[in-house]
Amino acid sequence: QQPVQSPQAVILREGEDAVINCSSSKALYSVHWYRQKHGEAPVFLMILLKGGEQKGHEKISASFNEKKQQSSLYLTASQLSYSGTYFCGTASSGNTGKLIFGQGTTLQVKP
Amino acid sequence: DAGVIQSPRHEVTEMGQEVTLRCKPISGHNSLFWYRQTMMRGLELLIYFNNNVPIDDSGMPEDRFSAKMPNASFSTLKIQPSEPRDSAVYFCASSSSGGSYEQYFGPGTRLTVT
Numbered sequence: 164q165q166p167v168q169s170p171q172a173v174i175l176r177e178g179e180d181a182v183i184n185c186s187s188s189k190a191l192y193s194v195h196w197y198r199q200k201h202g203e204a205p206v207f208l209m210i211l212l213k214g215g216e217q218k219g220h221e222k223i224s225a226s227f228n229e230k231k232q233q234s235s236l237y238l239t240a241s242q243l244s245y246s247g248t249y250f251c252g253t254a255s256s257g258n259t260g261k262l263i264f265g266q267g268t269t270l271q272v273k274p
Numbered sequence: 275d276a277g278v279i280q281s282p283r284h285e286v287t288e289m290g291q292e293v294t295l296r297c298k299p300i301s302g303h304n305s306l307f308w309y310r311q312t313m314m315r316g317l318e319l320l321i322y323f324n325n326n327v328p329i330d331d332s333g334m335p336e337d338r339f340s341a342k343m344p345n346a347s348f349s350t351l352k353i354q355p356s357e358p359r360d361s362a363v364y365f366c367a368s369s370s371s372g373g374s375y376e377q378y379f380g381p382g383t384r385l386t387v388t
Binding site: 206257259 | 307324329365378381
């Protein structure tokens with residue numbers, strides 16, 4: 164079951180903050196966040212694991228509510244380079260790397 | 275490290291032709307994933323391998339699609355015969371095993387079937 168991301172799109176001015184949400188109907192082992200710029204491949208940002216461990220980007224923060232099967236990505240003091248499409252990928256098992264990706268959230272940061 | 279390598283980067287072919295996409299994962303990674311990305315369907319997992327063995331091919335759309343991983347450093351995704359609806363960007367990604375490891379994506383192959 165594909166996770167649901169919200170919002171679908173957001174436009175910001177430089178320096179503003181944004182929150183992107185990812186919600187699943189299945190119990191989750193981990194949530195992965197990726198950013199994709201137009202014409203490029205997705206790039207890893209962060210992993211949040213069941214139990215609270217996090218791995219990833221120092222300047223980006225995220226949360227993972229295991230009980231609600233939800234994750235949020237926090238982008239603070241946005242820069243022009245933050246523009247792109249953000250995807251969450253969810254894994255239901257720690258034994259495999261199989262990820263189901265959400266439909267994406269397009270973020271545009273304007274000067 | 276060179277990252278995940280895919281070839282060709284662009285492929286234009288006519289309906290009915292066979293198409294073969296190639297992928298070299300990052301050395302030391304033992305999981306390999308093939309994804310397809312379209313505007314309509316987003317980023318879909320087609321198949322993934324662990325230690326060269328196909329683990330889950332439930333995302334492969336139909337029998338026209340097949341994938342192999344003959345060794346740890348090479349995988350192919352074949353479409354035969356190709357159809358216009360197969361037009362998409364196909365990504366290969368690799369990682370260490372398990373759901374707690376990040377996936378590294380290749381640059382993708384943009385396939386156009388006319």
